Amino acid sequence: MHDPTTNQPDGQTEPAQPRLIPAKRSRFSWIWILPIAAALVGASLVLRNWMLTGPRITISFDSAEGLAVDQTKLRYREVDVGTISDIQVSPDRKGVLVTAQLERDGSEFITQKDTRFWVVRPRLGLSGVSGLGTLLSGVYIGVDAPFEVNKKGEQLDFVGLESPPEVTSGRAGKRYVLTAPELGSLDLGSPLYYKGIQVGQVSSYELNEEGNGVRVQVFVDAPNDKFVTQGSRFWNVSGVNMSLDSTGFNVRTHSLVSALAGGLAFDQMEGEPTDVAQADSQYELFPTQERAMAEPDGPAVELRFHFHQSVRGLVPGSKVEFRGLELGQVYDVDLEFDFERKRFFALVKARIYPQRFGRLYERVVEARPDEKDPMSALFKPMVERGLRGQLRPASLITGQQYIALEFFDKAPEADFDENAKPLVVPVIAGDFDRLQEQVSDIVTKIAAIPFDQIGKNLQSGLTELGQVLKQLDKTTVPQLNGALKSMDAAVQKLGAMLDSDSSFNTSVDQTLSELKRSLRSLRDLSDTLQSQPSAVLRGRSPDVLPEPAP
Structure with missing residues (x-):
């Protein structure tokens, strides 16, 4: 087998063949930068x-x-x-x-x-x-x-509220609560005055829990809230106060704002505590400044009056006075029927303050410490001495009346139950009513006079008088004329006798001269008898001649 390596010459090596290595690809794509940035911005915004x-x-x-x-x-x-x-x-x-x-x-x-x-x-x-x-x-x-x-x-x-709050949170000052029978002309924002300067306002109002009165919340700004003390008195200065008294017609108003929209005022009562009041303290709201600054009256006592006459002009709020001093007020007038007398009468209910009797009431309380009802012990001897309730006119213009408690020397006897609750004070007819009774009696007596018979008698007398006058005219008048003529002749003769040349005047002058001489002789005789009383028997002694001076 052929080995390729054997074909190379000895001592030489074959160069290495190049090897393809694939390039490494980046996992991050720049295209994601914008979405990521947008996501980060969105997340940051969220x-x-x-x-x-x-x-x-x-x-x-x-x-x-x-x-x-x-x-x-x-x-x-x-x-x-x-x-x-x-x-x-x-x-x-x-x-x-x-x-x-x-x-x-x-x-x-x-x-x-x-x-x-x-x-x-x-x-x-x-x-x-x-x-x-x-x-x-x-x-x-x-x-x-x-x-x-x-x-x-x-x-x-x-x-939510339907109107803005009058006082917002964080406002420096204090809130106080005022109680009154009714709201009157007050409203949210009505001003509150101290010494004539506005120091606060009404912040809210509501009915009390029983529904027989109102609770008014006022806010006093700092630092004026320090003038609100435990003895402060608040009263209403809304509207225009008009009164008619012995000094004339009086008109008084606090300010134009209070006259139109209502307002309040407060002041310190003398003799009361002067410690600064705490927030949310409660006070009574009086209708007038006079009522607010009056001395404390103490507890009230109810009285009843039975009037068998007209009570027109006597209304709730009419005064009950004793010797000109106000003891209390009438709060109700009802119509009742007396089944024994078979007649109607007015039942008048009043509240009086016994402490207004002054030292008299204090003495009764001290003398009878065990007495449960000092008013009975006070009124019983007074009623026995002639104390009666009487209606009197308070104003001839308006026809208003008030009840006067006075002593009457010739007051008729009246029953008084000291154990009655409340006490019923005997009454007596007013001066005007008694005048009406007297006028009625006079009219009755005048009506009983027989004017018809008197007229007939007067007519008959006048007829007879006419006849007498006619007779006098026929007989007496001629005789009277003759007498007057004779009198005139006598007067003429008397005038002739009193003439200065008449023998009558001469005789009168001689007579007067003789009278003067006679009076002179009588005066001499009187002087002689006074100085020589024996001259009546012995005769008058011879006058002694004065010897000549040596």
């Missing part, structure tokens, strides 16, 4: 969006007026904190459910229990015009979150 996106919350409103998906923002202190992502009608169809996507930053303080939401739109309120910026930017949802973060857990479902 991660960033997840990191920036907060939770979703649902807010219920009455309507979605002005709201739009992906357009309407949620703003906290004018900073966007979320966007509306969905709007649906609520399952009960009584409102709408607005879903909002919050941002991650700040979402922990928004998703709290006391967070409030409302739609910001142009509004006209007591504090002025608000939301005018929404005319250009569109409406948005305002957010008011608690100032302190609640760590008890987040809340995602909320009920």
Whole structure:
């Protein structure tokens, strides 16, 4: 067998044959750079969006007026904190459910229990015009979150407000609660004054649990909240206060805002504690400043009055006075029937404050410490001395009346049950009613006069008088004329006798001269008898002549 290697010369080797080695191919293709980069960018965007996106919350409103998906923002202190992502009608169809996507930053303080939401739109309120910026930017949802973060857990479902809150969270100041029988003209935002300066406002109001009054919450801004003390008194300054008294017609108003929209005021009561009040302290809201700053009245006591006369003008709120001092007020007037007397009467119910009797009531309480009802011990001796209730006019213009408790010396005896609850105070007819009775008696007596018979008798007398006058004219008048003529002649003769040249005057002058001389002689005789009484028997002693001087 031929060996190819034997054909080569000795000492030479055959060169190696070239060997094909396949080139190594790269497993990475540059075409994948763009998809990978896009995926990384997308992932980063998703991660960033997840990191920036907060939770979703649902807010219920009455309507979605002005709201739009992906357009309407949620703003906290004018900073966007979320966007509306969905709007649906609520399952009960009584409102709408607005879903909002919050941002991650700040979402922990928004998703709290006391967070409030409302739609910001142009509004006209007591504090002025608000939301005018929404005319250009569109409406948005305002957010008011608690100032302190609640760590008890987040809340995602909320009920939106239909109007902005008057006081937002974080506002420095304190809230106080006022109680009153009715709200009156107060409203949200009504101002609260101290010394004539506005220091707060009404933040909310509601009915109390019993439904017989209201609870008004007011907010006082710092640092003025330090003026609200434990002894502060609050009163209503709403509207215009008009009164008519002995000084004339008085008109008083606190400010134009309070006159139109209501308002409140407060001040410190003298003698009351001056410690600064704590937040949420409760006070009574008085209707007027006079009532608020009056001395404490103590517990009230009910009285009853039975009036058998007209009580027109006596209404709830009419005063009950004793010697001109107000003891209390009437709170009800009813119509009752007395089956024994078979007549109607007015049952007047009143509340008085015994402490307004002053030292008198205190003495009764001190003298009878075991007495359960000091009012009975107080009223019994007073009724025995003539204390009665009487209706009197409070104003002749309006016709209003009040009840006066006064002592009457000639008051008729009346029954008084000291054990009655409440006490029934005896009454007496008013001065006007007694005047009516007197006038009625006079009219009755006048009606009993027989005017017809008197008229007939008067006519008969006048007829007889006419006949007598005719007789006098026929007989007496001629005789009277003759007598007058004779009298005239006598007067003429008397005038002739009194003439200065007549002998009668001469005789009268002589007679008067003789009378003068006689009187002079009598005077001399009287002087002589007075100085020499013995001259009656011995005669008059001779006159002693004066001796000449040496």
